[in-house]
Amino acid sequence: MQSYFIFANPYKPETVTVASKLLHTLQEYNVNVYLEPWLYSKINLGQALRFEDISCDITSIISLGGDGTLLRIVPKAAECDVPILGINLGHIGFLMEAEVQQLSDVAKRLISGDFEIEKRMLLEAEINKDKKYLLLNDIAFMRGNNPSSIVVSVLADDEKIFDIHGDGVLISTPTGTTGYGISAGGPVISPRLDCIAVIPVCSHVLHQRPVVLPDSQIIYINAKYPPFGRSYQVVIDGQISLEIEENVDISIKRAKEMVSFIRFSKQRFLTRLHEKQMEWNVN
Numbered sequence: 280m281q282s283y284f285i286f287a288n289p290y291k292p293e294t295v296t297v298a299s300k301l302l303h304t305l306q307e308y309n310v311n312v313y314l315e316p317w318l319y320s321k322i323n324l325g326q327a328l329r330f331e332d333i334s335c336d337i338t339s340i341i342s343l344g345g346d347g348t349l350l351r352i353v354p355k356a357a358e359c360d361v362p363i364l365g366i367n368l369g370h371i372g373f374l375m376e377a378e379v380q381q382l383s384d385v386a387k388r389l390i391s392g393d394f395e396i397e398k399r400m401l402l403e404a405e406i407n408k409d410k411k412y413l414l415l416n417d418i419a420f421m422r423g424n425n426p427s428s429i430v431v432s433v434l435a436d437d438e439k440i441f442d443i444h445g446d447g448v449l450i451s452t453p454t455g456t457t458g459y460g461i462s463a464g465g466p467v468i469s470p471r472l473d474c475i476a477v478i479p480v481c482s483h484v485l486h487q488r489p490v491v492l493p494d495s496q497i498i499y500i501n502a503k504y505p506p507f508g509r510s511y512q513v514v515i516d517g518q519i520s521l522e523i524e525e526n527v528d529i530s531i532k533r534a535k536e537m538v539s540f541i542r543f544s545k546q547r548f549l550t551r552l553h554e555k556q557m558e559w560n561v562n
Contacts, residue, residue, distance in 0.1 A: 281338040281390065282311035286330060286352050287318055288344030291368045295321045297379050298343055301366070304386040313337075335359035339389070339541060345369040346458075350516045353401070353538050354413040362396055362539040364389065373457050373551060376542055388543055397542045399454050400473050400494060403534035406513060407527065413534055414516045416455030420500050420529060421447035421480065423512035423522060433477060434499040435492050445482035450475060450498055450531050457552065459517065465489045469548055475533070500529040 283305060287294045298314065299322045305312050312325040319327035333340070333355065339362045342349040349365045349372075356363050366385065367375035377385045388394055404418045405411045412418070422429040431443040451460040453468035456476055461467055465478035466489055477498060478489040492498070504526050505511055513521040513529070 280309070280311055282313065282336075283389075284328065284330070284333055284337055284340045285312065285314040285318065285325075286340055286342050286348065287315070288348040288368065289317060291344060293368060293379070294318075294343060297366075297368065297382070298322060299324070301341070301343070301382050301386070304382055305390075308386065308390045310338075310390065330355065333359070333361075335361065337361055339364055341366060343368055346372045346374045347517060349374050350415060351518050353415045353516070357401055357413055357534075357536040357538040360536075360539065362541050364541040373454070373555065374540070376540065385543075389541070394541045394543050397540045397546060398537045399470055399540065400452055401534040401536055401538055402450070402452055402475070402531055404450075404515065404529060404531045406521070406523075406529050407525070412515050412519065413536060414455075415452060415538055416458050416516045417449055417451035417460060418516075418529075418531060419447060419449045419459060419480070419512075419514040420502070420527070421512045421514065423505070423510045425505060425509045425511070428481075428483060429502060429505070429511070432499075432501040434501075435477075435490075435496045440477055440490055440498075441479065441482075441484070441487050443479045443482050443487065444484055446480040448500060449478040449480055450500070451478060452476075455516075457555070460489075466491060467552065470546075471548070473533075475531075494533040496532075498531040500527065500531070502527040 287298050313328040314325050316327045342365045365375035366377045402414050428445050433440045453470045453472050456468045463478050463480050473494040475492050479487045510522040510524045
């Protein structure tokens with residue numbers, strides 16, 4: 280029997296209504312539907328299950344929200360090789376596939392397998408030779424609560440890229456370049472390419488520009504102990520924030536895992552980019 284997990288943004292006012300409608304629609308096809316305990320308590324249908332307890336034999340994960348909501352489930356989905364379907368509850372999302380008005384059609388095509396799978400590369404970051412993180416968009420090493428600029432050394436394999444005197448550095452996948460990367464002055468890179476973008480953030484060295492490297496290279500970020508009892512900040516996919524009060528040694532490489540997205544139509548990256556830019560201009 281097919282089984283689905285609904286992962287939803289609890290801060291969207293329409294979340295419960297949309298999740299309830301989706302759950303009712305899916306259950307018409309005699310499938311198992313799981314949802315987080317907080318959402319189950321609102322709907323009282325399906326089965327309550329903590330996201331971290333998902334079995335890797337689940338059919339797919341359905342994300343209700345925006346790109347940020349979806350980013351939170353990527354590591355688990357990638358480790359289990361479970362595809363993600365993003366249903367948009369907000370602004371135009373680069374990662375989302377369907378709108379709430381399409382729920383009936385979405386359920387029908389999902390159950391029947393009438394879709395294609397798009398795979399995206401991930402990065403793996405290891406911080407101070409300790410914990411490892413999977414990320415779809417980017418990892419930012421920033422000055423944190425240091426009131427002045429910091430010095431960051433960035434290398435690709437054994438070659439120095441630059442020493443940044445500024446706010447920090449951003450390491451991004453092609454997928455992530457339409458997020459923080461574009462705001463930091465980085466390039467927009469098609470997700471169909473496999474590469475890594477290294478983007479200095481507010482560097483005082485004005486000739487330092489973003490660098491795009493092959494995905495076979497390993498990126499190293501080094502910084503000495505922060506002064507005056509301050510701390511650096513590491514932000515992973517805009518979802519995890521770490522404070523570091525010691526010397527920093529971060530290695531970033533392409534992960535062996537990839538994340539899979541359910542797609543009902545051909546991906547038109549440039550069209551969606553244009554739509555998003557128009558939205559930014561209006562807002």
